Amino acid sequence: MSEFEPKVVAFFCNWCTYGAADLAGVSRLDYPPNFRVVRLPCTGRLNPKFIMEAFKRGADGVWVSGCHPGDCHYIAGNYYARRKFILLHTLLESIGVDPNRLRFSWISSAEANKFQAMARDVIEHVKACGPNLTFRKAELQLDLPEVA
Amino acid sequence: MNNPYLPYPVRIADIVVDSPDKSLRTFKFEFLDPEDENRFAYLPGQFAELSVPGQGEIPIGIASSPTEKGYVLFTVNRVGQVSSFLHNMKPGDIMGIRGPLGHPYPVDTLKGKNIVIIASGFAVTTLRATVVWLLHPDNRSNYGRITFVYGARSPGHLLFREDWEAWQKRDDIDVFVAIYKPVDGWTGKVGFVPAVLQEICPPAENTAAIICGPPIAIKTTQPVLFEAGYKPENIIMSLENRMKCGLGICGRCNVGPEYVCKDGPVFTLAQLNELPPEY
């Protein structure tokens, strides 16, 4: 069997981590291609239901990344977001979701190297968790009757 | 056993954008299995559930007349999840229609009578079907004088222009088409439907009125008909409630003991007067 390639949904702030990903690209820093990026105007926009939706649909991991505290383009969006993350992180960990499946980071648009390192770290840890079989919706059983 | 939840597979044959804001589109469907067209035997005033795979179903009045063979027409207003998805589908796409559902306008009991048909906005669909059906050579001689009153916001919002322009040229139907506000280049009538009706309302004797439109239009049209002497049992209306199954089972379209989908959607005003106004 080939190695497990996880699917990770990444929510990046437009003003920092999204730029860092760009910079990593133009700097030819290679990183694993396992994540699908959703661009947010600010991590403050991140509603926990987005994260649940990703897991429900079978994401093996979710990665949220925004501006360093104090650097928010909207002054304090990430401070508010941080409080949400604290609760969300605790809640999911408490009910038994491996914390390696839900990762958070602060990466500025200049930190391409941190982006590369973090991307590798996220994917490596999700790989270690294995496929998400327990925290997702059941596959639709189509079991169509045979057509005569 | 015949499963009433199972839609007939159809192909979108054509899509016509009907209004300047593109919120109305008329879909022409062809049955994939020609036998299904015979099974889908309907009369004007009935509706069907348009079934978009993976999205859901919406109940829509049938805009074509059974006298038009080979296809069925539905005009869909874009409001919710299913209708928005449907608006983005393309000719050739495969979906389903389930029906016909509900009761038609009582064309049998109206035989021998004059009929005035009053349409507001895009509720004209099932009334367009009714007029096409009434004007068909097999049916026309069974009815008296036919009057068609139709109003919409602007010339662009008037649906089925080819049809009513053709009817205007005939002498076996009186056609009055109006827009609500004057616009350059419009030579027809101007004014809300009740006002137009007041002007031209045919005498009540041996005449039935069929009204379809948004609640406000229905409400304001009734006094005009009362004034002209129409009795509640001769005022026929079509209700629109939220529906899911269309079979009188799932329960959400109840108006009193009646299920709008199974027992309606066509009711006389006399019937509605005995029911709670929950529509």
Added chain:
Amino acid sequence: MPEYLVKENALADFFRELTQDRRLLTPQGQGENCRLEETDPSKVSLEYTNTHKSPKECFFPQTEKLLAFSKEADKPHPNEYRDLGDKAVATVIFGLRPCDARGLCVADKVFQNDRFTDPYWKGKYEKTLKIGLACLNPSPQCFCAAMGGSPFGEAGLDVLAYPRDKGLGLKTLTEAGEALIKTTKAEPGDLKSEIADLEKKAIEAQGPIDHFVAINERKIMELYKAPHWPTTAEPCLGCGVCTFFCPTCHCFDIQDEANERGGIRMRNWDTCMSALFTQHGSGHNPRPSKTERIRQRFMHKLKYIPIKQDGVRGCTGCGRCVVMCPANIDIRSVAALMAQTQAS
């Protein structure tokens, strides 16, 4: 139809005989945990008041798949919905309370109405033999007799059983029920007068509630315009617990779920206590507030269904909504208010 006896020492064999070519569901557990379950014939309990949920879920599960389509299927067409069929298996339910059996009759008239037949309901309903268990000691919150039923009611049942000397008394009610009991070693016996006595006692234990009759005499619009609806509705939380537990409530929502390979169409229980239930796509809502919604529920149970079903009420007096409602909106008190409505 004749009566039969099953003695205490023959009880386990009797249940084993019932399962010969069908599965057996009986109530298991007490109180909140009492539910209809597939049962080991040696462990059938006769000691319970009511199942926690009504038995409608055996015929109309909370979530039921109806149709499915595949985007890939090329026969006959991709995206064409196909019937998943009715997967009903031959079943016998032992221990339906007479109120719940009547509830199934009311729902059956909706699922198999004057114009359409619901194949998913019909399959399960017709493949299930229903053995009722009469109530010798109705619960204090029961009022089946006031709703036109009886603790020994027979509607909707194939066989009516009752506990008798740690065994059972049986009365067969349909040909199918008679045939079923004939396959067992139940002994014939004459129980007519015993049943009549027990029924009388059980009805007397409930005490009379007579205001339901007055509702029949009021017109729809008189009851609809009654002044008490806003105060009746005021404590309502709008949760719909009453509808989910009701043996006659049958409303559902149809939903599609899809992925990249295809999708299914399913139905899920829905409740008229929710504002979304009737809300149009345009935002217009014929029942915009809980006053209209509460009125709808009680009018439907006590007025609309009797009109459509020859006087049979949509409430069978099982008492579940009375006990479960967190705000204590009690159908008996509401009916009393409706009965007081003045004729116009």
Added chain:
Amino acid sequence: MSNLDTLTQKIREKAKSLLEGGQADVVIGYRTGTVPLMAAPFFARTPQDCDQLVWSSFARLNLANYLPGRTEKVALVAKGCDARNAVGQVAENQYPKDKLFILGVPCSGQVDAAKVAAKEPRPIQTSEETDDSIKLTGPGYSTDLKKEDVLRRNCLTCAHRTPTLANELVGPEVPSLPTDDFSDLTALLAKSSEERLTYFKDLIKDCLRCYACRNACPLCYCPVCFVDETRPQWLGKSTDPMDTMTFHLLRGLHCAGRCTACGACETACPVNIKVREFNRVLDKTVKENWSYEPGLAWDQKPPLTVYQPNDPADFIK
């Protein structure tokens, strides 16, 4: 006269004088239920209505739930938790402070119907209450239960049994209890992640998604709840366990830090799910990180509407 009767008497007197004096248009309190172990919400609008008001240990619903969106002047018969929720609603602009009169009732705990049913499984016909016991009668029996044995679990760790910000108290203060130390939760959290996931999945396996917990909750006043949103639809409508889990997790998050542990959700739940288990995980975090307790001041800001530059978040890399 028992303490309960005295409280009932005081509530009626005060309710009458508030209605007669025009300080309130409606008094929201409890009346005796039509079934045993039940005090039902009751809306008194005339002095005569007030004679139906009662106080008992069956007053489990949270009446602050009826405040949002109301335009009348309300006098609210409130336990410690209800009063804190009313204060919270004022702080969250759901009801104006100047229209609210909190008629505080020092509360010695409410009875858990499920605990009673576990002790007395036979059908119950009547329930009568004295200050420390409950007498149950049913067909052919009668039993006495000690009230302290059948109180709801949230009532056993209630730090604000006497309403903190009432306009008036109808009885003498009752001593506070040691607050929830989350010891059971700490034990649970020490288990393996698989065990915890199994525990929480098992907890909600009977959920019908009737949303009675949401509707009984005074914090849940959103005009459109996320479970009812359709475009996009965040939650499937079936009984899929992950949709159900999503509902409970997000409901927990929405209530985080605002929950007063009134227990109305668990009271309303028809299948006895310990709904508050999710809230408690969050309450514990909120308390440890920001030592916040809701409903103790009129101008309190819920913890998710403010921030500290040094909020602790080591898990963010």
